Amino acid sequence: MNIQLISKRRFQTTLFYLAVILFLIVVLLPIYYIFLTAFAPSGKLFTVPLTYVPRSLATARFQDIFGALPIARYMLNSTLLATFSTILALTVSLLAAYAIARLNFPGANMVMIGLLASSMLPGTATVIPLFQMFQTLKLMDTLHGLLILYGSALLPITTWVLVSFLRQVPVEIEDAAKVDGASFFQLLWRIVLPVIRPGVATMFLINFIIGWNEFFTPLIFARGAGVKVITMALSEAQVIGARSEFDVSWGNMSAAAILTTIPVFIITLIFQRQIVEGITSGVFK
Amino acid sequence: MFGQQNLSTRRILLAWLLVTPVVLWRLLTSVYPFLRTFYISFFDNSPVRRTFDFVGLDNYMALTRDTNVDATLTFTLFFTVTSVALQVVLGLAIAELLNQRFKMRNFTRAVNLLPWAMAPIVIATAARWIFHQDYGLINDIIWRLSGERPLWLVNFTTARFAVTITDVWKNTAFLAVIFLSGLQGIPLELYEAAKIDGADGARSYWYITLPLLMPLIISMIIFTAIFRVLTFEIVYALTNGGPGTATSLLSYLVYLEGFRVLNFGYASAIAMLLFFIVLIVGVLGYGFLRRAWERL
Numbered sequence: 001m002n003i004q005l006i007s008k009r010r011f012q013t014t015l016f017y018l019a020v021i022l023f024l025i026v027v028l029l030p031i032y033y034i035f036l037t038a039f040a041p042s043g044k045l046f047t048v049p050l051t052y053v054p055r056s057l058a059t060a061r062f063q064d065i066f067g068a069l070p071i072a073r074y075m076l077n078s079t080l081l082a083t084f085s086t087i088l089a090l091t092v093s094l095l096a097a098y099a100i101a102r103l104n105f106p107g108a109n110m111v112m113i114g115l116l117a118s119s120m121l122p123g124t125a126t127v128i129p130l131f132q133m134f135q136t137l138k139l140m141d142t143l144h145g146l147l148i149l150y151g152s153a154l155l156p157i158t159t160w161v162l163v164s165f166l167r168q169v170p171v172e173i174e175d176a177a178k179v180d181g182a183s184f185f186q187l188l189w190r191i192v193l194p195v196i197r198p199g200v201a202t203m204f205l206i207n208f209i210i211g212w213n214e215f216f217t218p219l220i221f222a223r224g225a226g227v228k229v230i231t232m233a234l235s236e237a238q239v240i241g242a243r244s245e246f247d248v249s250w251g252n253m254s255a256a257a258i259l260t261t262i263p264v265f266i267i268t269l270i271f272q273r274q275i276v277e278g279i280t281s282g283v284f285k
Numbered sequence: 286m287f288g289q290q291n292l293s294t295r296r297i298l299l300a301w302l303l304v305t306p307v308v309l310w311r312l313l314t315s316v317y318p319f320l321r322t323f324y325i326s327f328f329d330n331s332p333v334r335r336t337f338d339f340v341g342l343d344n345y346m347a348l349t350r351d352t353n354v355d356a357t358l359t360f361t362l363f364f365t366v367t368s369v370a371l372q373v374v375l376g377l378a379i380a381e382l383l384n385q386r387f388k389m390r391n392f393t394r395a396v397n398l399l400p401w402a403m404a405p406i407v408i409a410t411a412a413r414w415i416f417h418q419d420y421g422l423i424n425d426i427i428w429r430l431s432g433e434r435p436l437w438l439v440n441f442t443t444a445r446f447a448v449t450i451t452d453v454w455k456n457t458a459f460l461a462v463i464f465l466s467g468l469q470g471i472p473l474e475l476y477e478a479a480k481i482d483g484a485d486g487a488r489s490y491w492y493i494t495l496p497l498l499m500p501l502i503i504s505m506i507i508f509t510a511i512f513r514v515l516t517f518e519i520v521y522a523l524t525n526g527g528p529g530t531a532t533s534l535l536s537y538l539v540y541l542e543g544f545r546v547l548n549f550g551y552a553s554a555i556a557m558l559l560f561f562i563v564l565i566v567g568v569l570g571y572g573f574l575r576r577a578w579e580r581l
Contacts (some may be wrong), residue, residue, distance in 0.1 A: 019382060020393060027396050030454070033422040034411050050425040092306040105300035111308060118315045122515050122563060124539040125556040128549050129321035130314065152314035155307050184299070213404035216517055220544060234410045235522070250414045257407045268402040272395045275402075279459065280466040 038062075038254035045251055061255040068240045069233055070225060071259065077222075078230040080143060082211030085150035086204055089158050094200070097162035098188060102171065112163070119156035127220055134221060141224040149217050154207045161281050165199030166192070202278035205271050209264050230260050319560075326553035333547045344554035354555070356530035357538050361562070364449055364534065365513040371453045372509055373502060376460030381490075383461065384468045401458040409522035412451040413438070416523075441531045444524055448532045451519055456512075460505055467501045468494070500577045507570030511563050535559040 037045065039057040065071060100108045130149070139145030169192075177191045193200065215231045222228055237256035238248045268275060326345070329338045348354050383394050400408070415422045416437040424434045437447045471494065479489040495502075517536040520526055526533035526541075535555060543552030 016382075016385065016387070020387065020389070023379060023382060024393065024396055026454075027399060030411070030415055030422060031399065033415060037414065046420050048419065048425075049429065050420070050422065092310065095303040096307040099300040099303035103296050103300035103303070105297045108300070111304050115307070115311065118311050120511065120563060120567060121315055121319045122536065122556070122559055124515070124517070124536040125322050125560045126315055126318035127539070128325060128543050128553055128556070129318035131543075132549075133318070148310075148314060152310055155311055159307055209402055213406075215404060215406040231404050231406050234407065238410075250417070250420075253410060253414065257411050260407050261403055264402040264404070265399065268398050269395055272391075272398060275398065276394075276462055276466075279462050 034254045034257050037250055038258050040251065042251070061251045062259075064240060065233070065237045065252050065255055065259075069236055070228075071230070071233060071256075073226070074228055074230040074233050075259070077143065077227060078212050081146055081150050081214070081229065082208045085147055085154060085211050086207040088147065089151045089154035089207060090162075090200060090203060093155055093158040093162055093203075094188070094193075096159050097166055098192060100159070101163045101166035102174070112160070115156040115159055123153075123216060127216075131220060139221075141222060141227050143227055146218065146221055146227065149221065150211050150214060153214075153217075154210065158203050158207065161203055161278065162196070162199060164281055165196045169195050198274070198277075199281070202274045202281075205267055205275055206278045209267060209275075212264055230256075233260065322553045322556050325550055326557050328550045330550040330553075331548055340550070344551050347551060348554055348558060353530050353533065353538065354558070357526075357533040357535055360445060360530075360532055361514060361534055363445060364452070364516070364532075365510050368449050368452045368456075368513050369506055369509045371449070372457045372460050373506060375453065375457045376464050376505075377498075377502075379457065379461035380464035380468055383465050397458045397461055399458075400455045401462075403455065405455065405518035406522055408451060408455050409519045412447070412519070412523050416447050438524055439528055441528060444528055444532050448519055448524060451523060452513070452516065455519075456509070460509065463501070463505060464498065467498050471497050496581070500574060500581060503570070503574050503577050507567065507574065510566050510570070514559065514562055514566065535562070 033050075036052070036054060038061055039059070040054060041056055041058040042060065044051070044054070096111070099105065100112060134140045134145055137145075139148070173195065174187060174191055177187050182190070213231065214229070218227075218229045218232060222232075233256040234253050238250065238253035240249060240252050242249065327339060327341060329336050329340045329343070379397065383390065383397060414420075416424075418424060418434055418436055418439075421437075423437070428434050435443055437443045475493050475497075476489055479493055484492065514534075515536055516534055517540065520532055520534045520537045521540070524532040526537050535558065539552050539556045539559065542548050542555060546552075
């Protein structure tokens with residue numbers, strides 16, 4: 001290999017790593033900046049130029065927002081809604097997916113396409129009648145009312161992905177179980193579920209993140225403090241102790257942003273592989 | 286004991302029993318409310334004035350005269366085209382980056398997912414601070430490089446770019462993951478054959494990678510475009526549609542008209558306009574997609 005070729009390759013490698021570093025900075029720096037803002041001691045927040053390496057960190061803002069807002073309650077509500085909407089959606093989607101993938105019934109395709117089409121109906125194009133329905137049925141400001149809406153949003157994609165997972169699994173094991181006289185629910189619980197457990201686990205993670213991050217639905221349907229969720233804490237945190245409309249506490253907002261984000265970051269970093277598989281299986285299969 | 290006919294009837298019955306919960310749930314919370322929105326759009330319906338009067342096409346006629354709707358459609362077009370173009374180009378580039386073998390590849394792939402995992406409302410609210418004129422991160426960097434401090438959220442054009450940049454930052458990760466998976470599905474032999482024929486990296490990308498990814502790219506353009514039209518949180522928390530109506534989007538307009546002004550009839554007509562645009566994007570996109578598949 002001649003020297004020119006080696007130096008060309010070295011140049012390309014350098015360029016490549018520069019691109020990687022640039023990418024990491026663009027993604028991580030804004031997150032780091034919010035972290036800095038949340039932990040900056042008061043008085044150190046507004047500096048020109050910015051100090052990127054702080055001398056000291058303070059947790060006062062977290063104490064402030066926990067003191068002024070029912071943050072624990074918000075987080076509990078978010079956890080309950082994300083968990084139970086996920087479990088409910090997975091259960092009914094699994095039933096439907098099994099029927100579509102295995103029972104070969106007339107109308108199976110219609111159900112699949114209908115689900116996809118209904119997921120294209122914008123939330124804003126359904127929200128007004130839902131609001132009126134919820135008022136009539138006394139579902140406003142209730143967790144079970146929110147659960148109905150959170151779950152509904154998850155159904156189309158979850159069903160699609162579970163169908164795709166089921167189609168990749170051979171039918172023979174199920175046939176053997178049928179011959180042995182297993183009842184339908186035994187079959188589903190003991191044979192089908194263990195085989196597609198990775199797919200179910202993946203959809204659990206993704207749906208939990210979607211539920212945790214939900215904002216528009218609670219904005220309209222959860223106005224009482226008892227049912228509010230953590231994504232609503234940001235705008236409330238930034239006006240704690242505000243003297244006017246323009247008096248915004250960026251520090252408190254950042255602290256609330258961190259509390260909202262930490263759970264989804266932990267899930268994402270631990271289950272990176274499964275999440276990527278879930279995202280792509282919704283598109284490709 | 287059971288005839289063939291009987292067994293298959295039982296199977297079909299069981300199948301419909303199993304899909305009923307999902308179908309019913311979606312019908313009640315999505316299809317019915319949507320049809321109802323269409324119905325309400327022909328009424329003057331306000332919970333404040335306690336009205337529910339049939340007004341025919343009045344709400345739709347009002348749409349054509351509403352300058353807010355004009356401004357919103359203008360920004361919707363700008364936002365959708367700019368954001369989708371940036372996301373597709375950057376998504377392809379990041380996918381290529383993450384597909385190489387290098388140290389820290391797993392770490393970089395994990396970092397890529399972080400914006401995807403964050404709540405849109407968190408990113409939108411935090412972006413207001415990041416675009417802050419005096420103390421924001423972006424202006425600190427620009428100021429160090431050029432000595433300028435642009436007023437991002439006050440000027441028309443820069444506010445539009447601020448919304449677009451925020452959206453691109455959050456959503457490009459998703460496309461990168463999809464494109465990466467597409468890249469991994471291309472057989473390596475194709476590249477080896479091209480190398481023997483003397484093609485360099487850029488050429489084999491242009492003549493092998495891009496054509497093979499094209500159906501995927503087009504379907505992702507449709508998907509991404511539809512979700513740009515539906516965007517709510519970024520505009521709600523970052524700009525409130527402002528300055529003026531420079532960054533207003535239809536979902537935000539439905540929210541304002543429906544839940545601030547409490548004008549359900551008119552808000553429903555805006556929602557139908559939104560649905561109609563989504564439908565057009567979907568149908569046009571589907572046409573392109575079919576042509577791309579045929580060419581492959």
